[in-house]
Amino acid sequence: MNILVCLKQVPDTDRVAVDPVTGSLKREGAGTKMNPYDLYALEAALQLRAQCGGRVSVLTMGPPQAAEVIREAYAMGADEGMLLTDRAFAGADVLATAYTLSQGVALAGDYDLILCGKQTTDGDTAQVGPEMSEFLGLPCVAQVSRIVPDPSGGTLTLSADMGDRVLTLRVQTPCLLCVDGGANVPRLPSYLKKKATADKPIRTLGKADLPDQSEQVYGSAGSPTGVRRIFTPEHHTEHRLHEGGSAALAQLVADKLTEWKVL
Amino acid sequence: MGQLVIHHDQVTDPAALVATCPFGALEVQDGRVTVNAACKLCRVCVKRAKNGEITYIEEQTPAIDLTEWQGIAVCAEQNGGQLHPVTFELIGRGRQLADKAGQSLSCVLMGQGLDAAVAELRHYPIDSLFVYDHPALRDFRMEPYTATLADFVTARRPAVLLAGGTPLGRQLAPRVAARFRTGLTADCTVLDIGPDGELVQIRPAFGGNIMAQIATTRHRPQMATVRYKVMQACPRAATPLGGQVIPCALPKEGLLSGVTVLASEPKPPVRYLEEADIIVAAGQGVKTKEDLALVRALADALGGELAASRPLIEAGWVSPRRQIGLSGRTVRPRLIITCGISGAVQFTAGMDSADHIIAINADKRAPIFRVAHEGIVGDLYEIIPALLAGLKDKRRNA
Numbered sequence A: 001m002n003i004l005v006c007l008k009q010v011p012d013t014d015r016v017a018v019d020p021v022t023g024s025l026k027r028e029g030a031g032t033k034m035n036p037y038d039l040y041a042l043e044a045a046l047q048l049r050a051q052c053g054g055r056v057s058v059l060t061m062g063p064p065q066a067a068e069v070i071r072e073a074y075a076m077g078a079d080e081g082m083l084l085t086d087r088a089f090a091g092a093d094v095l096a097t098a099y100t101l102s103q104g105v106a107l108a109g110d111y112d113l114i115l116c117g118k119q120t121t122d123g124d125t126a127q128v129g130p131e132m133s134e135f136l137g138l139p140c141v142a143q144v145s146r147i148v149p150d151p152s153g154g155t156l157t158l159s160a161d162m163g164d165r166v167l168t169l170r171v172q173t174p175c176l177l178c179v180d181g182g183a184n185v186p187r188l189p190s191y192l193k194k195k196a197t198a199d200k201p202i203r204t205l206g207k208a209d210l211p212d213q214s215e216q217v218y219g220s221a222g223s224p225t226g227v228r229r230i231f232t233p234e235h236h237t238e239h240r241l242h243e244g245g246s247a248a249l250a251q252l253v254a255d256k257l258t259e260w261k262v263l
Numbered sequence B: 001m002g003q004l005v006i007h008h009d010q011v012t013d014p015a016a017l018v019a020t021c022p023f024g025a026l027e028v029q030d031g032r033v034t035v036n037a038a039c040k041l042c043r044v045c046v047k048r049a050k051n052g053e054i055t056y057i058e059e060q061t062p063a064i065d066l067t068e069w070q071g072i073a074v075c076a077e078q079n080g081g082q083l084h085p086v087t088f089e090l091i092g093r094g095r096q097l098a099d100k101a102g103q104s105l106s107c108v109l110m111g112q113g114l115d116a117a118v119a120e121l122r123h124y125p126i127d128s129l130f131v132y133d134h135p136a137l138r139d140f141r142m143e144p145y146t147a148t149l150a151d152f153v154t155a156r157r158p159a160v161l162l163a164g165g166t167p168l169g170r171q172l173a174p175r176v177a178a179r180f181r182t183g184l185t186a187d188c189t190v191l192d193i194g195p196d197g198e199l200v201q202i203r204p205a206f207g208g209n210i211m212a213q214i215a216t217t218r219h220r221p222q223m224a225t226v227r228y229k230v231m232q233a234c235p236r237a238a239t240p241l242g243g244q245v246i247p248c249a250l251p252k253e254g255l256l257s258g259v260t261v262l263a264s265e266p267k268p269p270v271r272y273l274e275e276a277d278i279i280v281a282a283g284q285g286v287k288t289k290e291d292l293a294l295v296r297a298l299a300d301a302l303g304g305e306l307a308a309s310r311p312l313i314e315a316g317w318v319s320p321r322r323q324i325g326l327s328g329r330t331v332r333p334r335l336i337i338t339c340g341i342s343g344a345v346q347f348t349a350g351m352d353s354a355d356h357i358i359a360i361n362a363d364k365r366a367p368i369f370r371v372a373h374e375g376i377v378g379d380l381y382e383i384i385p386a387l388l389a390g391l392k393d394k395r396r397n398a
Helices: A036-052 A064-076 A094-106 A128-136 A191-196 A246-259 B014-018 B044-048 B086-101 B115-121 B142-156 B169-179 B292-301 B310-314 B380-397
Strands: A003-007 A009-011 A016-018 A025-027 A032-034 A056-061 A080-084 A113-117 A140-149 A155-161 A165-172 A175-179 A203-205 A225-231 A240-242 B003-006 B026-029 B032-035 B054-057 B072-075 B105-111 B128-133 B160-164 B190-193 B199-205 B210-216 B222-226 B244-248 B259-266 B278-282 B305-308 B335-339 B356-361 B374-377
Touching: A003 A036, A003 A064, A003 A128, A009 A064, A032 A036, A032 A064, A036 A056, A036 A064, A036 A113, A036 A140, A036 A175, A056 A064, A056 A094, A064 A080, A064 A191, A080 A094, A094 A128, A094 B169, A113 A128, A128 A140, A128 A175, A128 B142, A128 B169, A140 A165, A140 B142, A140 B169, A165 A175, A225 B199, A246 B356, A246 B374, A246 B380, B003 B032, B014 B026, B014 B032, B044 B054, B072 B086, B072 B142, B072 B169, B086 B105, B086 B160, B086 B190, B086 B222, B105 B115, B105 B142, B115 B128, B128 B142, B142 B169, B142 B244, B160 B169, B169 B222, B199 B222, B278 B292, B292 B305, B292 B335, B292 B380, B305 B310, B356 B380
Parallel strands: A003 A056, A003 A113, A056 A080, A080 A203, A113 A175, A140 A175, A240 B374, B072 B105, B072 B160, B105 B128, B128 B244, B160 B222, B278 B305, B278 B335, B335 B356, B356 B374
Antiparallel strands: A009 A032, A016 A025, A140 A155, A155 A165, A165 B259, A225 B210, B003 B054, B026 B032, B190 B199, B199 B210
16 A cells, blocks of 8 residues: 655644734744644554555655654655755745645655644644645545554555544545544654665656646735734733742632632 | 835845844845745835835735625535534624625525424524435535536625534535635634625634734635634524525536545534633643643543643644633633633633633743733642642632
8 A cells, every 4th residue: 555644844842922012923933843733644654564565655845854754754654755945935824835735746646545743743633734735636534543554455444533422434545534643552763764765766757847837826916814913812801910929829719719609 | 915025226135134034035046135935914024114015016916806706605514414602603603794894694405304404594683595405415525516606606606605613614615716816814703894795704813822813815716714602602692583585506517526425423522612611731741641630630620621832742642622812712711710821812712712811821921921810920739739738628618
């Protein structure tokens, strides 16, 4: 089974804030990491490969340094990596990102299965996977916690979490699945694999390589949404701060609980 | 949306200009500053580049004729004929938006065996209720549901389409948005409508303590999802109201799907965090997995549920089902006590509408104290045991 896993590089800190004086964004530290939810998708792909054979390819879009997540995927065992990077992709919202990735998929070779993480930790939208599936015309299931290839081939049996119920589904391949967080235990990158793949090539593609050459579908031009303004959340209610000895503070909490009729 | 233009003749210090971007999206290539794929169009660079080195040009030509798209629409959600309560919250906000914009509110309901759900929805102030009742829609499958919702959108052309930020809505809405190549803003915490009919969508963004106002200017419908328990539910009228009920035929495409439902089973009866009256939540201030017992003991003593912020879920200490925040659950309990949680907006967006919020945290500058009603600056390892001892005494004396 040939599997394509979509990855994203995200900031490794959530300490992004608006400067109260200048009103501009500031980010402490410039560290990045692979989106934690993508690790479950990659692990699921590696387990399926161990079971059925085939190839695990990874695909990401981002600035040139997003190649780091492909290196990490190599150290976990991915066979091939593709990076979509181009100034033409700047300012892409969810829709333009999903479209660009789906264009990249067209160049990634034959696949039976595309896996995405549940969502990213910087955007938290969970939208890219389903939007890609629409552009690719593929069946799609999200919140997938279990993937079992059917012995006859051509279909998979899945468990999908719908919040209050679990669906057991049979889905035709090729298809796109969004893998739930906690679906498995992602392996750690291997030092030996990391060393062995240090020179492994990463296929790097830009807009000129993609099938759709229209200017209107990529980056900001291809993004129906835009940010009007950014601001720090306001807090209206009264907030009291208490300091002092632990015993006194514990008493204060107990008094509040009594006052609120919790006790 | 628009784009950034760099005026190279104005650039005297390329490195300084590059430094204006918080996302590393500006870089120097062949001596010229360029924008790379990391750009989020936040326009911080425009604000910071004082000599007009970068300007922002709004795109002018609408992609479609916006006047053809009118009215507010809400996607109802049901399972087995039982309406999901987020539906009433969407109707509540949708009605307010429709009244403010002087437009109508329609609602679309998809499924099989919907008579009771239709009867229930008639108690709510919907102008037109569109009903797709068909065996192909019995269980949620993305392709038939997308075809059906797309049929509604094509026929009715709503300016705004709202869906629940539920496991179902979070899959269905993006596929429909992609079909119409329109914008979708996930998990909005505030929705309003501007005088020009533009949907004002506010949500936490960029993975940090920031809110962003998002607009879908040149595409329709303007789509947004809203988490359960974020908006106020619409009050139910005692008698059915006068809204129209319009039965609709399943579009042909609705029969096509690569997915077959083999079984649909209710999840084992765990108590959902959303329903908990009292929640005690643990964060990174809890140093080891074993120490969680302390926080759990407090939850038990108060008859509440244990919850956690994202780092403890990622560490595998706590089940994802107990995660509060944008990547977890949104809760609105009577009381929440956070223990060792610093309070990134990703977390607080999931709990800041609780009736009473107590935060215990060692760092007095932690953002959680801007959300907490009673902020306790101290060591949870001392305060919780003291509190537990006090609760025990109280019970003994009672």
